[in-house]
Amino acid sequence: MRKTIVKVIFLAILAASLSKRTLAEDIHSDSSTSNAKLGYRLRDSLDSFGSGDIVNLWIFFTDKGIEKRDKGFRDPSEFISKRAARRRLLRSSVLADWYDVPVNPGYIAALHPYINNLRHLSRFLNAVSALVEVGRIGTICSLPFVKQVELVGVERIPMDVSVHEAYNEFDRSRISTGDDPFGGSFDQLEQLGLIELLKRGYNGSGTLSGNDPITVAILDTGFKREHRALKGVNVLAEWDFVNDDSVTSNEPGDPFDQDFHGTLVLGTIAGHDEGNLIGPAWGANYLLAKTEIVDNEIVVEEDNWIAGIEWADSAGADIVTSSLGYFDWYSRDQLDGNTAFCTRAADIAVSHGIVVVNSAGNRGQAGLVAPADGDSVIAVGAVDKDGMIASFSSRGPTADGRIKPDLTAMGVDVYTVSYSDTAGFHRYNGTSFSAPLVAGSCALLLAINCHWTPMDLLSALKKSATRVASPDNSYGWGIPDVTLASGINVPGYRSNVTISSIIPNPFDASMRLDIFAPRSTDFSVKVYDCSGRCIRTLCSRRSIEWNDSIVWDGRDDNGNRAAQGVYFVSIETSGRKEVKKAVLLY
Known part of the structure; x- marks a missing residue:
């Protein structure tokens, strides 16, 4: 009897060992087709997950239910807003294209039994992001309309890297005077050649040139608009892509400083308090998108960012500015302008006539962040007030050898609103502030030259810049002169033929x-x-x-x-x- 029991136990252990397979083997064994649909990051990570673990996935589709990607559309209003249509008529070669067609609703309905929560739909990438139990990935891969399944990129950026407070004390030494409206922001504006245009009333509103106001979308951590310099910001719309609501300031459950970073960026580009702070595009209209999470560090989830830029496109943004990006999620050799999903989305937005500005990153010699590697994305590095490159400013080139950053602007001791004092001002360091200064400059140029395409604008900025004759991978083409690039005739202003x-x-x-x-x-x-x-x-x-x-x-x-x-x-x-x-x- 004892021998029988031992034999039974042995056979049970043997059967269990023979039947035990990793989760990756279970998914791979469904079929070679399913295996081929796994993105490389998901494939490499499967063994670290349990079957009940929930992960955030991109699920890409084979088609959109139309015959050709290049099919023309007779009625673009079916896909885009009137504001977006006007922008494309001015600055794009297409009025509507394949990237405007929504994701096939039939595919989404067929996916629903296998996902826990649908996060975002991406018409640019023809995909959805969703929370999915790992054990269901094999079934999703087996669906005939699924092209690929991949993990959604997540980047964790220490707050003390992206924003460095240069001065703790409030700076109220500048008081409003009739001949000095710029206060502590004078240096950062003067360096870019903005003072002459601002004095003449150019501010992104389009009033002087008889054009529509420029609409700028900011993708960031959230926005607190209680500061007196932000009271006049004209916000057309806002959306929280983290919590899926229309509140971009702090909400119950948010960390206390969730909207810290975005508030400072908004102050840099749009703040207006004469004698203290003037943002270069204080007269523009704004779309505010909360796309990042703060929890001791900034957590950047790529699907939120892509949802934000697609929303900006639909809402008719002329410019998108973002001061965050991805570096650990993508290897350096993948920053080639074509691989990162956020870079691909940014380039599609540019093809729709949107100027996309992104900080180059605060990684110094360690390299760029995505989507700054995009060939049509304006990547901005940081210099001090004397024009010397900041040690933290990310250097190029891209993986395919292109010069980056494109331009530089002041990113050391940049003057903007205080987060904690609604009447105070601080100075901060980071390419997080160089980018909105250049984006604000772009708003002035588009208000003056409304027909310029994004590449026309970038070309004018580069040709007006300090290093146009010898661009490099630290400064790019250098610091642009916005007055010079604008073509406005200012008597006595320098020429740069x-x-x-x-x-x-x-x-x-x-x-x-x-x-x-x-x-x-x-x-x-x-x-x-x-x-x-x-x-x-x-x-x-x-x-x-x-x-x-x-x-x-x-x-x-x-x-x-x-x-x-x-x-x-x-x-x-x-x-x-x-x-x-x-x-x-x-």
């Missing part, structure tokens, strides 16, 4: 010089040989505005073919000369 490119170079028959002049400016272009002798004057006292091209046919002033070798092309204006090298080959 530049040779933006020489094509081809080297050349044999002829070459083209592309010239940028932000306002009507007289200039001359001459060609010098290596001895310093001027062999050809291509133009003298020529005047253009914005862009022009001049061709050199490789001949001197007498019509003779110049010898093979190195030449120097000089563009000269009053008080300024720029020289570029050109190589003539036969």
Whole structure:
């Protein structure tokens, strides 16, 4: 009898050991097709989960129920607002496209039995994010309309990295005077060449230029608008993508400083208290999106951010600014402008005519954050008031070798509202504040030049910037001059005519010089040989505005073919000369 019992126990243990498989093996064994649908992060993490654990997943679909991705739409109003349609008519090549078509509702209904909670729908990515029991992932993967299943990105950013308080004391030393309305914000505005435009009444409202007010969407942790400098901010709409309601200030259950970061960012771009603080775009309209969680650190969930930028697109935002991003979730070699889901969403928004501005990050030499790696996203680094790069400002390049950041702005001792005192002001450090300063600059430029596309605007900012001739991966193209980029004629204001490119170079028959002049400016272009002798004057006292091209046919002033070798092309204006090298080959 005893031998029988021992045999039974042995066989039971053997059967249990043979039947025991990991959760990953259970899911993988459903079919090779299901296995192929697992995103690499989810696949690598499965063994760390129990079958009853609940995870936040992206579930991507194969289609939207239409025949072609490039199908045209006869009635765009079915998908986008009138405000968004007006923006696209001005600044986009498409009025409506595949990315505007909603996620197939039939697919969502079919998913419902297998998910615990539906979080967000993404028409940009053709996906939903949902809380799902791990044990149901295999069943979801087996559905024929599911293309891929992946974990939603989560980034944890220490609060003391994203926002550093430079001064603890309140600064009330500046009082309102008629000739100094800018107070403590003067340095950060003057560095960007904003003072002249602000003095003339340009503030994002569009009033002076006869255009509509610019609408800026801010994606951040929340917003407390009790400060006196924020009382006049014109908020068109707000939404909390964390709690799914219309309250973006602190709510019961939120950490006490949930809306801290977003409040400071709002003050930087939109604050208005003459004699103390002027935000560059204080006259613009605003959309406020609470997309991040604060719990001793800032928790950035990627599906909230993507839901926020899609909402901004639908609501008709002209500009989206965000001061947070992803770095640990994506490896450095994935920051190539095409991999990160948030970067892909940002690029789609730009294709719809939205200017997307994002901080480069506070990681110094450790590299960028997503979505700042996007090729159409304006990534902003931080400098001090003397224009020196901040040690914490993230450096490029992107994984595919592009220069980043694009621009820099003051991110050291930036003056903005106090969070705790509704009449006080503090100074803070971080690219979190460089980004809204540049976004506010973009609002002024769009109010003046309403037809500019996002890439037109970025080009104008780069060409007006301090390092246009030699951009690098610390400063990008440098600090832009917004007055210069605007094209507004301000008597006595400096000019910045530049040779933006020489094509081809080297050349044999002829070459083209592309010239940028932000306002009507007289200039001359001459060609010098290596001895310093001027062999050809291509133009003298020529005047253009914005862009022009001049061709050199490789001949001197007498019509003779110049010898093979190195030449120097000089563009000269009053008080300024720029020289570029050109190589003539036969």
